[in-house]
Amino acid sequence: MARGGIYCVMRSDELRNADRKQWLRMDLWKMVVIRVESGINCEVIAVQNETREEILSKIHGVDALLWATHIKIDKEILDAAGSQMKTIGSMSAGYNHIDLEELKKRGIKMGNTPKVLNAAVADTAILLGLAASRRLHEGRLLIQDGKWNPSEWILGQDIAGSTVGIIGLGGIGSATARRLQAFEVKEIVYTGHREKPEGIELGARFIPLNESDYLIRNSDFIFVSVPLTPETEGMCNEEFFSKMKKTAVFVNTSRGKVVDQKALVKALKQGQIFAAGLDVMTPEPLPTDDELLTLPNVDVNFCFHTGEVPRQKTREAMGKLTVENIVKGLKGEPMITPVVSNGRTNTRRTKNRTLTVTGRRKYFNLPIHIAVNSVYYYCVIG
Numbered sequence: 001m002a003r004g005g006i007y008c009v010m011r012s013d014e015l016r017n018a019d020r021k022q023w024l025r026m027d028l029w030k031m032v033v034i035r036v037e038s039g040i041n042c043e044v045i046a047v048q049n050e051t052r053e054e055i056l057s058k059i060h061g062v063d064a065l066l067w068a069t070h071i072k073i074d075k076e077i078l079d080a081a082g083s084q085m086k087t088i089g090s091m092s093a094g095y096n097h098i099d100l101e102e103l104k105k106r107g108i109k110m111g112n113t114p115k116v117l118n119a120a121v122a123d124t125a126i127l128l129g130l131a132a133s134r135r136l137h138e139g140r141l142l143i144q145d146g147k148w149n150p151s152e153w154i155l156g157q158d159i160a161g162s163t164v165g166i167i168g169l170g171g172i173g174s175a176t177a178r179r180l181q182a183f184e185v186k187e188i189v190y191t192g193h194r195e196k197p198e199g200i201e202l203g204a205r206f207i208p209l210n211e212s213d214y215l216i217r218n219s220d221f222i223f224v225s226v227p228l229t230p231e232t233e234g235m236c237n238e239e240f241f242s243k244m245k246k247t248a249v250f251v252n253t254s255r256g257k258v259v260d261q262k263a264l265v266k267a268l269k270q271g272q273i274f275a276a277g278l279d280v281m282t283p284e285p286l287p288t289d290d291e292l293l294t295l296p297n298v299d300v301n302f303c304f305h306t307g308e309v310p311r312q313k314t315r316e317a318m319g320k321l322t323v324e325n326i327v328k329g330l331k332g333e334p335m336i337t338p339v340v341s342n343g344r345t346n347t348r349r350t351k352n353r354t355l356t357v358t359g360r361r362k363y364f365n366l367p368i369h370i371a372v373n374s375v376y377y378y379c380v381i382g
């Protein structure tokens, strides 16, 4: 049975006492409060830990879920929620952690948050690309070790005049390309299933997938911005890295599993490629003794798969869009950015996306986790 009424577990004194790490949570909280104030009969429950067990124990009877964690939404979660739960808002652009087939079977609508995070993730891609190309991390390590020796310091790779390859010219890929233009690159090439109008606007040259070797072999920088699908999983493997230029920089802001990480480590260790900048890794959180962290030529995003998170406005926009999707879903209206509508996958938006994604992904503790429960919201505060 669906629950009802207004019920807020998170109290205002918790908000006042929130430390710096909680500012993101507070934004979401404000958003939820706005919703409550604007007359939606809303129950809010804060869950203190982001664990599957805790979520499982608390979602029974909800009417909707606002999912701001990469914990997998699968049969078990859906069963725990119950058959009345027909609406999910995922606060993410990617949805490889959601079993879409299972949603379709159960007639559950699901929306995500594309576009609003493009700029923030593209900024992260550029940040990582530049940091890796200029050996930022390595330089810091040398200074720390007292090895200040500018004359022997081999500078990194130039981005000006370079050929940049983008794998996946979607929203994030295009935003990355737009930023790259300001760096006076020589050429941007991209690959994917089809030529994109955005590519033409950006003056980027399309390389069909079956000729993508050209992109791999000729790019000075490779930016990966594809969704994780069975097709892209492990796509950047030993063969891929062996084709790259020894001077090339590899940047991944998509999903860790798109890369065969062992192959990447090998390529970095053996100097098959120059450096890598990573926003995403496998697993997440990356174990502190992972070999990746021992390599001087790897720049790992200081915010751990949070390309979009450090931007407060972005996070807020993602939250708002998620809530709008949910509210619309609950009212029986079309979601603003649907992935699965009325139990069917929205084909317009998902044309180039693989619909069935399996495999549990364990992610870091996102600061905000909210499940929305029909006219009540269920907050999972990590």
Ligand SMILES: O=CC(=O)O
Pocket (backbone or CB within 6 Å): 091, 092, 093, 094, 095, 117, 308
């Ligand atoms: O990784 C983040 C997202 O998919 O939004």
